[in-house]
Amino acid sequence: MEDYLKHAIELTKAQASVRVMSEEEIADMIASLAAKLKKLDSVEEPEEVCTCAAEAPATDAKRSIKERSIVCLECGKVFKVITKKHLALHGLDAASYREKWGFKKGTPLTCKELQRARRQKMKDMKLWEKRAMARAAAK
Numbered sequence: 001m002e003d004y005l006k007h008a009i010e011l012t013k014a015q016a017s018v019r020v021m022s023e024e025e026i027a028d029m030i031a032s033l034a035a036k037l038k039k040l041d042s043v044e045e046p047e048e049v050c051t052c053a054a055e056a057p058a059t060d061a062k063r064s065i066k067e068r069s070i071v072c073l074e075c076g077k078v079f080k081v082i083t084k085k086h087l088a089l090h091g092l093d094a095a096s097y098r099e100k101w102g103f104k105k106g107t108p109l110t111c112k113e114l115q116r117a118r119r120q121k122m123k124d125m126k127l128w129e130k131r132a133m134a135r136a137a138a139k
Contacts, residue, residue, distance in 0.1 A: 004041055008033035061101045067112050073101045082109040 012029045015021070021029070064071040069078045074090040074097075087097055098107055108115055 002034075002038075004037035005030075005034045007037055061103065064101075065107075065112060070109060070111050073097075080111050080114055 008030050011033055012026055015029065016026060061073060064073055069080060070082055071078050072082055072086065072090075074092070077086075079086070082094075082097070084094065087093055090097075092100065094109060095105075097103075097109070098105065110118075
């Protein structure tokens, strides 16, 4: 039995368990779901590729990290955080992106506002005190 048909039957079983359905409704629902799942399965998803001009940077590297945004130097898009997923579209990871554009090794790829908020949250959590108390209790 095809996978899409199995999934359609499972979905219909779940629906029939929470409401009363006639045999005709069940058969129609299975046929409808199977057709839709088969259609979704046959549609090939295009591979997501960033269509950007990587030859020239969108802006100066030093000016790309702003108060409320960060500009991807590969494509010029504006973010609050440059994610691994976005960098993967350019064939990079965070370390290679920093190296390519001349950022220091530990520079966060987030806007300054978010950096400050995260830093403050960590200070408020005071994890170093909790760890010290846990070590003292363990002794």
